[in-house]
Amino acid sequence: MSRINTLLVLLLVVMSGLAVQPACAETFGQFMAEFARSAKSSPGFQSFSAANGEQFFKSTHGNEWSCASCHTEDPANSGKHAKTSKVIKPLAPLVNPERFTDPTKVEKWFKRNCNDVLARACTPQEKGDVLTYLLTIGK
Amino acid sequence: MPFDNRNTLRMSAVIILLGGMMSVAQADDDHEHHEGGRRAVATNAAWQEECGSCHVAFPPRLLPAESWREMMSGLDKHFGTDASLEPAVAQEIAAFLEQNAGKRKPDPVAKPLLRISETRWFIREHDEVPQRVWKNPLVKSPANCAACHTLAESGDYRERNIRMPK
Incomplete structure (x- = not known):
């Protein structure tokens, strides 16, 4: 009986999760799969690493800003635009479920922010590492 | 009783009046934003979303069309950051900005x-703002309208809603 109850609760949780997602939404798992697919085409790819992602996130890469300059050292927190001080909602998908749901947005912000931080596009390895790191936050 | 009837009548009148006022207020919220006093200003969803993600979506009438055209053609180098947009979105926003731009002719x-x-x-509007306010870390940049214009997000820059951080 209790097993049936647990199953029922689980089913309800999953259904309510589905209900709040916009129609064409993707999950961070789909983004991860996409980054892995792209990363595999470059030689030497093994897997994504949260530790590398964290280091990448918190370091500067030749320019003035790092990812953390705006998103803070703890992406579970709200950040602040380094120039305008506008509040930026938390980046960690487990804390802010709006993150990594809209492919257009994800692509737009990676393009802009990688240009600002690295003066180039990020590689699929870097994107995968960062997302892997972000998914360790708020667990 | 006549007394009761009068009261009921009064109550109904109040309710109808209130209802009317609320629907006017609602329509006001839906269709216009106030900026620089009580003047109504046009809005556009893409402008609000895209320009408003890094700073307040600045009202189009604060710059002439020539300025907006130049701004929108260099979004990849937007005051030191990459603010590039999909061409279709950029086009929509550029058209909105130019249509609602300030009418004063710039120096040719x-x-x-x-x-x-x-x-x-x-510069004229802000000439009484002391230097220490501009230098306050809570203000940091003149682009940070909301630091003092507490309702800037909703397009309200009225004097009465200004609170300079101490």
């Missing part, structure tokens, strides 16, 4: 101004 010889804070209008 000078390059169009891109910083609102460098316009004569902005």
Whole structure:
């Protein structure tokens, strides 16, 4: 009986999760799969690493800003635009479920922010590492 | 009883009046934003979303069309950051900005101004703001309208809603 109850609760949780997602939404798992697919085409790819992602996130890469300059050292927190001080909602998908749901947005912000931080596009390895790191936050 | 009837009548009148006022207020919220006093200002969803993600979506009438055209053609180098947009979105926003741009003719010889804070209008409006306020870390940049204009997000820059951080 209790097993049936647990199953029922689980089913309800999953259904309510589905209900709040916009129609064409993707999950961070789909983004991860996409980054892995792209990363595999470059030689030497093994897997994504949260530790590398964290280091990448918190370091500067030749320019003035790092990812953390705006998103803070703890992406579970709200950040602040380094120039305008506008509040930026938390980046960690487990804390802010709006993150990594809209492919257009994800692509737009990676393009802009990688240009600002690295003066180039990020590689699929870097994107995968960062997302892997972000998914360790708020667990 | 006549007394009861009068009261009921009064109550109904109040309810109808209130209802009317609320629906007017609602319509006001839906269709216009107030900026620089009580003047109604046009809005556009893409402008609000895209321009408003890094700073307040600045009202189009604060710069002439020439300035907006120049701004929108260089979004990949937007005051030191990459603010590039999909061409279709950029086009929609550019059209909205130009249609609702300030009407004052800019100096035809000078390059169009891109910083609102460098316009004569902005400098005049802010000439009584002390230096220490501009230097306050809570303000940091003249682009941070909401630091003092507490309702800037909703397009309200009225004097009565200004609170300078201490």
